[in-house]
Amino acid sequence: MNHSKSFSRVTMGMKSSLIRELVASTKNIPGLISFAGGFPSPKTFPAQQLAEIFREVVKNEGQDVLQYGASEGDSLLKEQLLKWEGLDLSQDEMMISVGATNALYYYGKTLVDPGDVVLCEAPTFLGSLVAFDALEADCQSVPFDDDGILMAEIEAKVRSLRLRGKNIKFIYVIPDFHNPGGISYSLQRRRELIRFCLDNEIPIVEDNPYSRLRYSGEPLPTLFSLARGEFGDTSLVTEIVSFSKILGPGMRVAFAKGDKELIGKMVSWQQKINITPDCVAQRAVARFLEKGLMDPHIASIRAFYTPYLQKMLSDLERYMPESVTWTKPQGGIFLWMTLPENVNADELFHAAAQRQVSFIPGSKFYPQGQERYNKLRLNFSFATPQQIETGIRRLAELLV
């Protein structure tokens, strides 16, 4: 039987992951220094603490955590999360999901019919573009500068889309330590975006995997907390927080907070697709929080990555020609480089692979047809400081 002739429309249109192919193409290069992935350093995983917690949880609470759990997530975990974040929310304004992309998929399934417009930043996280593709959304991107999304551009985009009768379902943004952009929204830009979205009735989904990984500067309020606080609005913003970069992505635990009715529908989608997230992992995160281990652990990760970022920034300063610029993030795990207009990062990728250094070409972070080619993303959380110097030098030699 040949199944391919009866694949669904979306399945037929699926492309294999471009990043996977790129990464696979460099897999067998000996001595390759990779700035490509988005993997946290395994040295930051609190494996010894978690090993004991997993044992305790399964030993003492096995009858509970090995059984089916609630589709909205473990109420003990939600209780710990509400306490940890210090937010005045009720449990039904929060759900637990199988990682952040999973919550974003539920959010999208709740709102998007095929052809509906989803607004995003240009560039944006590739995994989210892939999820929007799976929803058959019409993904429209808006550029940003060092302070966040460009308000004039989003206003023009929304006006033009609505004039054409398009149905805008939401805007997806990453205001803190943007992936791949490396920037964070200023406080003013956060306020402007919220005001604009309230006035234009465009829900915001705020992807927040990185805000707790700040190495310098002062923390800024999330869109979620600004909207609830200053603007007194409880329904505009849905925030998705991942534990992938602050605990370990293999555990697949994330949570979403937002409007009660919207969260309720996301839970209905979870019931249809996953029934419930892993109950053992959820309870392990709950106990990790309850024991007060989270904040000291995050402080240790910040201390761990600080020299990595500093090293990459100083090596870029030292080795890169003047025609090349890059963002100077205060946190997260990525920075974003702009090459001269005539340099194509997709081509540079292959030349760099020959020189045993890799990155992700910037074109992969735009919706189809909206690409920019003189950009690239550098990750600084995986290669060691020694490798960072060698890798940046190799890359610079190709650009001089």
Place this chain on the structure above:
Amino acid sequence: MNHSKSFSRVTMGMKSSLIRELVASTKNIPGLISFAGGFPSPKTFPAQQLAEIFREVVKNEGQDVLQYGASEGDSLLKEQLLKWEGLDLSQDEMMISVGATNALYYYGKTLVDPGDVVLCEAPTFLGSLVAFDALEADCQSVPFDDDGILMAEIEAKVRSLRLRGKNIKFIYVIPDFHNPGGISYSLQRRRELIRFCLDNEIPIVEDNPYSRLRYSGEPLPTLFSLARGEFGDTSLVTEIVSFSKILGPGMRVAFAKGDKELIGKMVSWQQKINITPDCVAQRAVARFLEKGLMDPHIASIRAFYTPYLQKMLSDLERYMPESVTWTKPQGGIFLWMTLPENVNADELFHAAAQRQVSFIPGSKFYPQGQERYNKLRLNFSFATPQQIETGIRRLAELLV
């Protein structure tokens, strides 16, 4: 902001779970004896063994299992599963998912466009009906007898659907210890179904949560192994196996086996929706298998449930009036009761709740518009043998 006006079409059409509502309505009845759920007995969870395995896995392999894993699932787990089942498959004919319903959703997303026909048994597992609803499939059901799906009925159904130009994407069946039906397909019916589906090019998805929970009689080959063996066909059948009833549903680990290309697309869906299943739980299952703990553990569950089934069957025999019949399963966790034509199990549910006993009315296990009302499902894995006697007696008193 009122989100409900911009919900997607499918989200607007979502009904809250009928079973959830039923179960919630009986929640505060003191002394209720429940035959309603599909929960395994927590006494069957190997919590002490798993507690040590979780600890070892996170302690010794934390750098690996706390990191992002492969979307197709942990290759170490797949290796152990292939060894355990003794099948001659390659790794790319298998994927790991976040429970069995999750694999079924991926299977459906791979094949179904809105309006496509999905064939299923009548009655069938409610969770799967819910997943097919989420795919906007046109779900068409075919009745079965004690030997399995009725071949004359499925032939007529397929002919009539195709005459009307309908696109049949697959048939979903539960051949072993059917939920809710309590029957298992005879060997002959298995062969007839495979032959028919090969001739008519209708892929089969075989849901297999229970085949290893056999308390009497001889095991029969799965459709998957029959198709690959006797029929020499590697693409017709996709089998989904869950660990929910033989290890613990809270761990959310299941696997699917089938045609390489089809499995590859299911993996692409997993990449978009969950990235990867929980890597810690996957590795814990792998080590549980590797240590040779699985088969003795399953033998202990079989020994545990055997008296539960015997007790329920003998109490039914003892207390029920002659007008009531029921299936006599050799395994699984459910049996299916047929009441006189004029008795409505939806109404009986409320009367039974007053008498402190519950079950799931049979109507919930049919696609909308195809319900039967004089049926009900009884679970025998959760209430104790003492409770079984009391509960069956109470129920019988309402039917005499």
